[in-house]
Amino acid sequence: MSEPHPRRAAVTGIGVVAPNGTSTEAFWKSTQEGISVLDRVTREGCEHLPLRVAGEVRAFEPAAAVEERYLVQTDRFTHFALAAADLALDDARLSQADTDDSPFSVGVVTAAGSGGGEFGQRELQQLWGKGSRFVGPYQSIAWFYAASTGQISIRRGFKGPCSVVAADEAGGLDALAHAARAVRRGTDVLVAGSTEAPLAPYSVVCQLGYQELSLADDPTRAYRPFTSSACGFVPAEGGAMLVVEEETAARERGARVRAVLAGHTATFTGASRWEESRAGLAEAIRGALDEAGCAPEEIDVVFADALGVPEADRAEALAIADGLGTHAKRVPVTAPKTGIGRGYCAAPVLDAAAAVLSMEHGLIPPTPNVFDICHDLDLVTGRARAAEVRTALVLSRGLMGSNSALVLRHGADHAS
C-alpha cells in the first residue's frame, strides 16, 4: 500500500553560532557580503603553536547563552550547540511549552569531529598534574562526541529518538539526512546539526598532524581553494543547528517551511586519498540527485567542500563534472567557508544554512579571498550573485575519507 502523502522533512528553523556572527542574521549579512573574518589565532595557550590562522567565534558569551551548570558540566562545543539549538527552536517558533506537550515527538541528532577538547585538556592536566582523584566526574561525558546530543535533549526535555553521527566532517550532512530519515519514520521534529570547538591547545596539537592543515600566517592567503596558491584549509569553531520537521505537520501548525531536505548519499574512499574522492563524491552527488528526483539541470548552486589542497580541489571539480554532466560548466559554485574557516562537521551544516538563506534571498554568496580560479568551475567570487535559487547541492568531504552530498529544495516550491 503506498502512502498518498509520503512524509517529507522540512527545515523550519535555523540557529547559527559562527565566527562571522552569533545569530543567523549576522551570519548571513557577513556571508553574503563576502567578508572574511579569518584572523590570527588568539586563544590562550595556542599562541606559540604553528597554526597561525583560524576562524574563532569571538562574539559568543557562554554565560549569557547557557545556565551555570552547563558551563561547569559541558565543553565549549556543547555551549555552541545548546545556544544554536535555542536559536533554531525560536526561529521555528517551537517554545518549551510546545515541546513539553509531546516530548516523545522531538529528537536530536548531532555530528562531532573533535569532541570536547578544551574540557578534556583541563581534566587531563589535573590527572597528570595532581592525580586521578582530582579529575572531575563530568570529564566522563563532557569531552565525548555524543555530549551535545545528550545535553540538548536533557536541557529541553526531548525524549524522541536521539543519536550521534560519527562520520568525519561529512557527518554534518549525514546528521541532517539522519534527521530526515527519522522524520520519514514517524518522528515529528528533530533538532539536527553540528558545532565544534577545536581551537583549544590540545585540539590544535592533534590537528597539526593533518597534512591538509594550512600553516600560512597571512589571513588573506591562508585558505584559497581552487587557486594555484591553495595551501590547505583553515580550521574554525562554531556551527549550526536546524529544526527539521514533517512538512505537512509543520504547515498545519503555521510554521514557515524554509526548505525541504530532498536527497542525500554518503560514500567512503579512504583517508587523504583525494584523487579517489572524485569517484566517491560523484557517486554521492548522483545518489542525492536520484533520491531527490532531481535532474542535474535543476541544481541552481553548488556549495563546494573546497578543501584548499590542489589534489583535492581538482578531484572535487572533476566530481562535480562527473555528477552533473554538462550542467557542471554552467552551475554557479561557491565556498563561503573561505571567509570563516572550516569547522569540521559544522562546516557543511553552515553551508546547508547558507544554502537555505541563499534560496530565500535569491543571492549566491561569494567565496572570500579567492580569485584566479585554476579549475573549470564557475566559482562565485568577489561579490554575491543574484540568482533564482530553487535547488541547492551541498558537498562535504572528511579528512578520513567520507564524502557526502545533500540536495535542498526551496520551501515555497512545495506548498501543498
Add this chain to the structure above:
Amino acid sequence: MSDRITVEELAELMKKAAGVTVAPAELQERYDSGFDAIGVDSLGLLGIVGELENRYGTPMPPDTERCKTPRQFLDLVNSALLAGA
C-alpha cells in the same frame, strides 16, 4: 576549615563541582529535598564527594554519592569525619 561540613560548605561545593547555585539558607530549607530536585545529578554528587575527600584527605564512606538528600549526605559525611578524627 572546620571539622564539620556545614550547609554553607555544601552549597559552595555544589556550585563548584556541579554549577548549581543554591543559597545556604535555601539549602537549609530544602534539607530533605532530593538532590535531583535541587539540580545536582549523580555525577555532580560524585564530584562533591571527590572534592571533600581531597580537602579533608580522608576517604568518605562508599555510599556517600548515593545519598538522596542534603540531610542524609551531611549526616553521613560528618559522622565519617567524626569517626576519623
